[in-house]
Amino acid sequence: xxxxxxxxxxxxxxxxxxxxxxxxxxxxxxxxxxxxxxxxxxxxxxxxxxxxxxxxxxxxxxxxxxxxxxxxxxxxxxxxxxxxxxxxxxxxxxxxxxxxxxxxxxxxxxxxxxxxxxxxxxxxxxxxxxxxxxxxxxxxxxxxxxxxxxxxxxxxxxxxxxxxxxxxxxxxxxxxxxxxxxxxxxxxxxxxxxxxxxxxxxxx
Numbered sequence: 001x002x003x004x005x006x007x008x009x010x011x012x013x014x015x016x017x018x019x020x021x022x023x024x025x026x027x028x029x030x031x032x033x034x035x036x037x038x039x040x041x042x043x044x045x046x047x048x049x050x051x052x053x054x055x056x057x058x059x060x061x062x063x064x065x066x067x068x069x070x071x072x073x074x075x076x077x078x079x080x081x082x083x084x085x086x087x088x089x090x091x092x093x094x095x096x097x098x099x100x101x102x103x104x105x106x107x108x109x110x111x112x113x114x115x116x117x118x119x120x121x122x123x124x125x126x127x128x129x130x131x132x133x134x135x136x137x138x139x140x141x142x143x144x145x146x147x148x149x150x151x152x153x154x155x156x157x158x159x160x161x162x163x164x165x166x167x168x169x170x171x172x173x174x175x176x177x178x179x180x181x182x183x184x185x186x187x188x189x190x191x192x193x194x195x196x197x198x199x200x201x202x203x204x
Contacts, residue, residue, distance in 0.1 A: 066101065125146070
C-alpha cells in the first residue's frame, strides 16, 4: 500500500480502532520521544531530513504518515493538497473547532510514550499540523509542544486570523496546564507568512 520504510527508519502501524496509518520511527527507546507531524504537501524529503536531525540530536523520532506516501513527487503533492481540502479530518475553515485527526495523533503520542518507557512526549506540528501542539498539550503526556506556522483555520476573516483551533473547554484545560504544570509552548512563524497571520500569535 505504501513505500517500504525509509532508510534508517523502521515502520509500524498505529490504529485507533477505526483508522490505521503507518508510522516511521528511528532512535533508541531510552531517548526522549518526539512525534514529528508533516505538513502539506506530505512527508517530503525535508521533513524526513528533520526527523534524522532530531534523531542525531538524541531523540527517538516517530513520524506518522497522515496521507499519501513518503517523499511524494510534484504531481502527487498537488493531488494530496487537493485531497486534504475535502477531507473531514482537517478543520480548515471552522473557528473554535479542533481537527478530528488530532485524536488519532493523541493516541500515537501515548504509544510513543509506552515504547519509550513511559517518558513524556515532545510534539512538532508544521503549517497544516502546526496548531496540533496546542490541541495535544491538553494531554499531560505531551510535555514539549512546538507550533511551527500554525495555519488552521485558514485566515479568511478577522475571527479566523485570531483563532487557535481550540474550543472553549480546550482553552481552559490548556490554561490550567500552563498555570499548574508550568507547561512551555514554543511557537514560530515566518514574518511574511500569510497562512499563519500575526494576529494568531497575538492571541497565543
